[in-house]
Amino acid sequence: xxxxxxxxxxxxxxxxxxxxxxxxxxxxxxxxxxxxxxxxxxxxxxxxxxxxxxxxxxxxxxxxxxxxxxxxxxxxxxxxxxxxxxxxxxxxxxxxxxxxxxxxxxxxxxxxxxxxxxxxxxxxxxxxxxxxxxxxxxxxxxxxxxxxxxxxxxxxxxxxxxxxxxxxxxxxxxxxxxxxxxxxxxxxxxxxxxxxxxxxxxxxxxxxxxxxxxxxxxxxxxxxxxxxxxxxxxxxxxxxxxxxxxxxxxxxxxxxxxxxxxxxxxxxxxxxxxxxxxxxxxxxxxxxxxxxxxxxxxxxxxxxxxxxxxxxxxxxxxxxxxxxxxxxxxxxxxxxxxxxxxxxxxxxxxxxxxxxxxxxxxxxxxxxxxxxxxxxxxxxxx
Ligand SMILES: *Cc1c(COP(=O)(O)O)cnc(C)c1O
Numbered sequence: 001x002x003x004x005x006x007x008x009x010x011x012x013x014x015x016x017x018x019x020x021x022x023x024x025x026x027x028x029x030x031x032x033x034x035x036x037x038x039x040x041x042x043x044x045x046x047x048x049x050x051x052x053x054x055x056x057x058x059x060x061x062x063x064x065x066x067x068x069x070x071x072x073x074x075x076x077x078x079x080x081x082x083x084x085x086x087x088x089x090x091x092x093x094x095x096x097x098x099x100x101x102x103x104x105x106x107x108x109x110x111x112x113x114x115x116x117x118x119x120x121x122x123x124x125x126x127x128x129x130x131x132x133x134x135x136x137x138x139x140x141x142x143x144x145x146x147x148x149x150x151x152x153x154x155x156x157x158x159x160x161x162x163x164x165x166x167x168x169x170x171x172x173x174x175x176x177x178x179x180x181x182x183x184x185x186x187x188x189x190x191x192x193x194x195x196x197x198x199x200x201x202x203x204x205x206x207x208x209x210x211x212x213x214x215x216x217x218x219x220x221x222x223x224x225x226x227x228x229x230x231x232x233x234x235x236x237x238x239x240x241x242x243x244x245x246x247x248x249x250x251x252x253x254x255x256x257x258x259x260x261x262x263x264x265x266x267x268x269x270x271x272x273x274x275x276x277x278x279x280x281x282x283x284x285x286x287x288x289x290x291x292x293x294x295x296x297x298x299x300x301x302x303x304x305x306x307x308x309x310x311x312x313x314x315x316x317x318x319x320x321x322x323x324x325x326x327x328x329x330x331x332x333x334x335x336x337x338x339x340x341x342x343x344x345x346x347x348x349x350x351x352x353x354x355x356x357x358x359x360x361x362x363x364x365x366x367x368x369x370x371x372x373x374x375x376x377x378x379x380x381x382x
Pocket of ligand 1: 066137141168169
């Protein structure tokens with residue numbers, strides 16, 4: 001066996017900084033001990049900073065999908081109507097969760113690779129004034145598209161409905177201020193921009209309108225209970241045993257993010273995203289996102305005549321680089337390079353160089369270094 005250095009450039013899980021790994025390697029704290037209460041106190045403040053809110057953010061021991069489920073079972077009641085913005089795996093997931101609990105979904109279909117047209121959302125909401133909630137992924141990780149959450153928030157605000165945002169590849173990637181935009185509920189997860197292992201789900205219930213729905217909700221739930229969790233959180237506790245080591249790691253992550261500063265974090269993601277896009281275009285490839293590409297990842301169309309599934313496979317097996325392929329009907333048709341979380345300039349240069357080599361080996365006519373050069377120029381310009 002050849003020794004290999006691995007590079008994780010998938011849109012989750014993402015690499016974990018050494019400081020955070022070290023923090024998580026400390027002996028386990030008891031979750032009712034004062035030491036852990038102090039950790040929770042720091043984490044609460046850090047999450048408020050990260051989510052840009054005065055409200056609290058609750059943390060569950062669950063993957064991001066658990067946080068999504070929490071934002072359905074605590075909000076809706078059986079047979080309630082909800083609008084789900086589709087157009088990718090994660091938009092579809094909102095619909096699946098709502099339907100699993102007997103809610104009626106009015107889907108808004110968006111072509112994969114496109115962003116939702118806010119006017120269409122406004123019209124749909126007007127035609128269905130009984131809708132309780134609108135569910136949307138801020139950054140649709142399966143297509144690399146960013147939806148205009150700010151515009152959606154403006155549409156939803158004057159109505160009786162609330163806006164629930166899946167921010168798993170948005171929080172810590174680009175500016176999406178919860179309070180300033182009036183987002184009602186924001187959910188996220190640990191293993192993307194938050195630079196942690198999988199296992200934590202976050203929910204921020206940020207408005208009175210959202211709390212009113214939570215009070216009225218009659219869907220069955222036990223573990224995912226916003227009221228109970230928020231009550232405990234105010235005493236630096238969680239209702240059940242938290243994922244202690246992950247929460248200790250989270251405190252470290254939040255320190256790192258605060259030290260860099262949110263603005264710098266967003267600027268870094270923007271620079272890496274632009275470098276990746278310019279590199280792919282310089283080697284003649286087309287971006288999958290027709291509009292508003294997300295700064296979390298770059299989805300790229302596989303060129304005609306090339307075996308698309310071979311690209312991530314060769315990158316992983318021959319070069320130790322993990323990116324992602326396409327999902328569902330786009331399996332083999334696109335590949336996705338992530339640049340979120342603990343990602344820096346040389347991650348991009350490495351990924352681009354290896355992608356050029358793989359494409360060349362697969363028979364695609366690429367001038368080696370063309371993408372790398374484009375990325376370098378973008379990175380130099382800042
Ligand atoms: C990763 C991701 C999730 C959560 O997925 P889990 O596997 O449950 O953590 C949800 N939404 C988006 C947009 C994601 O990228």
